[in-house]
Amino acid sequence: MQLSNYHSHCNFCDGRSYPEDFVRFAVARGFRAYGFSSHSPLPFETFWNMSRDDMDEYLAEIARLKAKYEGQIELYVGLEVDFLDRTYNASIPYFRNLPLDYRIGSIHFLPLSPVLEERNMACIDGAYSEFARTVDAFFEGDIRRMVRRYFEAEMEMVEAGGIDIVGHIDKIYMNGQRYPGFSLDAEWYRRPLLDLLDFVRERGLMVEVNTKNLVKKGETYPHRQFLGELRSRRIPVMVNSDCHYPDLVNDGRAEGFRLLEQAGFDATMELVGGKWTEIGLRREK
Ligand SMILES: [Zn+2]
Ligand SMILES: [Zn+2]
Secondary structure: OEEEOOOOOOOOOOOOHHHHHHHHHHOOOOEEEEEEEOOOOOOOOOOOOOOOOHHHHHHHHHHHHHHOOOOOOOOEEEEEEEEOEEEEEOOOOOHHHHOEEEEEOOOOEEEEEOOOOOOHHEEEOOOOHHHHHHHHHHHOOOOHHHHHHHHHHHHHHHHHOOOEEEEOOHHHHHHHHHOOOOOOOHHHHHHHHHHHHHHHHHOOOOEEEEOOHHHHHHEOOOOOOHHHHHOOOOEEEEEEOOOOOOHHHHOOOHHHHHHHHHHHOOOEEEOOOEEEEEEEEEOOO
């Protein structure tokens, strides 16, 4: 099992500690590689996204840590870039020109208007009460419409490009499954997800197995029942904890690898010397 993590947050966004605290925990747990992926700047300020003004300092701080911990752990700098719409996503020059080791593309917001302001954003990743109000008010109380909109946005994100990894690809089910009428087994849910996986494969992207809610809620993104669909499409994967607290750098990893093995995977993608490399599951570290 690889001891690595490429999806993580720190106090440059909504992570709860300094980058170096995360590195110390990763080193203490014997990690081979660790990557930072702060929430990207947006056209508007939020509580959890990085500010554009802090980008230089973020890059400089991770560069400092890379040098300081050389020989102990491989450190990488990435971003978790929000896909908002075709005009604001990882493919725009601002993100393409940043000197990053990798980019994760994620959807947290579905814009309700072409005017990209926070008040026009339907957040899919926040509190359930807010999510339910959004489905009621903007999707006519029909969870199928929200799901369709989410997977359309995921398709647009993959189409737009500029990313290496699709982040928490089906996060919509976290809140969606609590809304009346939702079903992971319904054709209206499965078909757009499977079409998305086909498209991800066609574009040669990686998909993370996100374990942020695995220990707490028993959930992975992608949902465990779809891991076999990734495997049959030969989609490359890695296990990421999406941690916001240093003591959670390794949260859910062992179980995540177990689920991958059960689904028939025999390798994960790992950054080794700066290159994405397929590493067998059974190789130590
Ligand atoms: Zn995210
Ligand atoms: Zn994240």
